Amino acid sequence: MRRLLIPLSLLVLAGCAAPTDPEVTFYADGEAINVRPSQYCDLQSENCAVDADAVGVLRVRPGRPVQISVPGELAETAWSVKFTYRNARGEQQEPLRSKLFTQREPRFAYTLVLPNRDDQLESVEVQQYGARIEAGDTGAFDFVARGTWVLSVDDRS
Numbered sequence: 001m002r003r004l005l006i007p008l009s010l011l012v013l014a015g016c017a018a019p020t021d022p023e024v025t026f027y028a029d030g031e032a033i034n035v036r037p038s039q040y041c042d043l044q045s046e047n048c049a050v051d052a053d054a055v056g057v058l059r060v061r062p063g064r065p066v067q068i069s070v071p072g073e074l075a076e077t078a079w080s081v082k083f084t085y086r087n088a089r090g091e092q093q094e095p096l097r098s099k100l101f102t103q104r105e106p107r108f109a110y111t112l113v114l115p116n117r118d119d120q121l122e123s124v125e126v127q128q129y130g131a132r133i134e135a136g137d138t139g140a141f142d143f144v145a146r147g148t149w150v151l152s153v154d155d156r157s
Contacts, residue, residue, distance in 0.1 A: 021049070024126050024149040025069040028060045037147045045130035045144040059154040062088070063117035066124060066151070068110045075101070075108040078129040078143060088118035100129075124151040 023034045035056035041048035060066060068081060081098040096115075101107040114121060130146030 022071045022073050022147070024071075024074070026056055026058055026124065026151045027067040027069070028058050028064055031058055033058055033151070035149045035151060038150050039145070040147045041130060043131050043146065045132045045146045055150045055152055057152050057154050059156070060121050062120045062155075063114060064121075065114075066112045066121065068112060068124070068126060070108060070110075070126065072106075072108070074126075074128050074147070075106045076103045078102050079107075080127055080129075081110055081112055082125045082127060083112060084122040085114055086120045086122060087116065088120075090120075093119070120155050121153045122155070123153060125149065 021037050021040045023036055025032055025034050027033075033056040036051060036054040037049075038052065038054045039048055039050050058066070070079065078100060080100050082095060083097075084095045085093050087093055093115075098110060098112070101110070112121075112124060126147075126149040127145045128147040129143035132144040133141050134144055136142045
């Protein structure tokens with residue numbers, strides 16, 4: 001029987017690899033892009049790392065859906081999708097948000113469908129919520145985003 005000897009230094013290096021921030025995959029019109037978080041904080045939504053270059057860009061035709069896939073470490077927490085869009089006349093519409101997904105019913109994927117078939121998507125944000133809650137301007141309580149993944153839409157014809 002042969003023994004495999006692995007130098008201790010390799011085991012130490014393998015065990016000390018820095019964890020990577022989770023990526024979100026956006027898919028539309030036959031193209032996919034993996035996006036790093038533009039902001040990623042600890043569970044209390046403090047001690048944040050910001051990466052201004054972590055914005056994905058995809059071409060999305062009017063009325064087309066965008067499929068979003070998230071890794072398990074995000075799916076098993078509280079998260080939602082916020083998006084901006086214009087109607088067929090080019091008028092900016094009020095930003096909308098998906099329902100809140102939680103660890104009680106983990107959701108690994110979401111398909112974003114615009115309200116009307118001629119609407120043009122402009123941007124998408126996947127927001128993961130941390131443990132911190134703050135009172136909003138209206139007196140309602142809001143979870144503070146821990147992580148944000150941004151997709152900017154290329155809508156050139």
